[in-house]
Amino acid sequence: MARSLKASAQALAVAVVVGLLALLVWKIVNDEGGAASALRRGEQPVAPDFTLAKNTIQSLFGFGDGVCVPVIRWVDQNVLTPVYEDECVGTKSASRKGKGSKNLTA
Secondary structure, eight states: HHHHHHHHHHHHHHHHHHHHHHHHHHHHHHOOOOOOHHHTOOOOOOOOOOOOOOSHHHHHHHHHHHHHHHHHHHHIIIIHHHIIIIIIHHHHHHHHGGGGGGOOOO
């Protein structure tokens, strides 16, 4: 019963994410003041003006670390490790308490 409830909740979460992505694509396509509408009119859209640090590579690595690492850590702790432990190891260890994949012994 608990597994089917969990699977249903996960399916619902995936459906919500897909719906939000579809809404975002629709908004981008139908936005009259954005780049998509300028391209439809045959115009060349102008990129926004912003400056990066002098060392572009360092800026890109900093942005990647700031965005990607927390996301990957969350996916590991909340999706990958629990599935691995439930299916392969058969234990429910401290990863559910936020310790990540450091507790895997297999």
